[in-house]
Amino acid sequence: MNKRILWVLLCSVLLVSCSKQTTLTENRILLGTVCRITVTDENAQTALENGFRAIVDVENAISRTKLESQISQINQQAGISPVSVTPEIFHLIKTSLYLAQISNGAFNPAIGPLVDLWGIGTEYARLPESEEIEEICKLCNWRDVELDEATYSVFLPKVGMALDLGGIGKGYAAEQVLESFPASHALINLGGDILVSGGKPNGSAWSLGLQDPFAAQGVHFMIIEGKDIAVVTSGPYERYFEQNGIRYHHILDTATGYPSETGISSVSIIARDPMLADALATAVYVMGKEQGMRLINELDGVEAVLVTQEGTVIVSAGFHTNNFFSWKMTASYPII
Ligand code: AMP
Ligand code: MG
Numbered sequence: 001m002n003k004r005i006l007w008v009l010l011c012s013v014l015l016v017s018c019s020k021q022t023t024l025t026e027n028r029i030l031l032g033t034v035c036r037i038t039v040t041d042e043n044a045q046t047a048l049e050n051g052f053r054a055i056v057d058v059e060n061a062i063s064r065t066k067l068e069s070q071i072s073q074i075n076q077q078a079g080i081s082p083v084s085v086t087p088e089i090f091h092l093i094k095t096s097l098y099l100a101q102i103s104n105g106a107f108n109p110a111i112g113p114l115v116d117l118w119g120i121g122t123e124y125a126r127l128p129e130s131e132e133i134e135e136i137c138k139l140c141n142w143r144d145v146e147l148d149e150a151t152y153s154v155f156l157p158k159v160g161m162a163l164d165l166g167g168i169g170k171g172y173a174a175e176q177v178l179e180s181f182p183a184s185h186a187l188i189n190l191g192g193d194i195l196v197s198g199g200k201p202n203g204s205a206w207s208l209g210l211q212d213p214f215a216a217q218g219v220h221f222m223i224i225e226g227k228d229i230a231v232v233t234s235g236p237y238e239r240y241f242e243q244n245g246i247r248y249h250h251i252l253d254t255a256t257g258y259p260s261e262t263g264i265s266s267v268s269i270i271a272r273d274p275m276l277a278d279a280l281a282t283a284v285y286v287m288g289k290e291q292g293m294r295l296i297n298e299l300d301g302v303e304a305v306l307v308t309q310e311g312t313v314i315v316s317a318g319f320h321t322n323n324f325f326s327w328k329m330t331a332s333y334p335i336i
Contacts, residue, residue, distance in 0.1 A: 033191030112162025171278025
């Protein structure tokens, strides 16, 4: 072995032995949910700080309760004037509208007025009158949203219109967390929307459990194993209120104005892109099993698993042959 190679080898050994990777986990309440970041890195503390700062930035940009957020500004100027936003938020809104288009409006980022009317998850949650619902739905047309690429401005042409990015925001935030630090092993769990970067510190794939919609929190019906994947679940059990024995949940269908009823208990999407996964989980929930699966089967690199109200598990066409994750059932539901 010549001296040069020996020297390079020696330096590499020194570098490896000097690198002290630590694993840190922290939970914070942001985006109205528990956000957990676990990171293994030489600068794990810095990575955590950067990651949480990224979530705070997303919250400050898209929150509907913060009046100064970019989304609130757009909503306050509905029917008045266009609002210029950052290129990032412009891109997020544009992506949301694209998802509305491919899901035929099942995912609807212009759903704000309907979300406010029902107030699900707030202390003013109530069952609205059908006339109110009919009127409010007229303000939820995502095709009315006007984007101007040249000025990054967004205009809601009717007074009372409002964007609500609650169905895509956690996925977007997860993506922003990963962009904020270069850690090769990280797990980001934003209220159940999960994104993993790389594999586990020992090199193996991450195991991510899918919540059993009929069991207590933390009980899984399926385990997904993979690296660099996002796993996002939408279900009616997340937020709801009950009146006269009927449960009204937070995933609304702007075609009817009511909580979506398609016989589904949960939808999980597995994809590389967490933002896409988040929006598609909401979309497929609203679309139902036939239409929803048709959409998923048209998209590359996106798989879905849904549980029907009868307890049957339905998987997308590429689920068995996909090459980016493996899976195993941990409950005895029939699978189609
Ligand atoms: P998720 O938990 O990702 O399914 O998103 C649910 C949240 O998205 C709700 O709390 C609303 O803020 C919003 N939302 C409800 N229904 C829809 C819909 N059909 N399209 C887009 N966003 C929705
Ligand atoms: Mg969603």
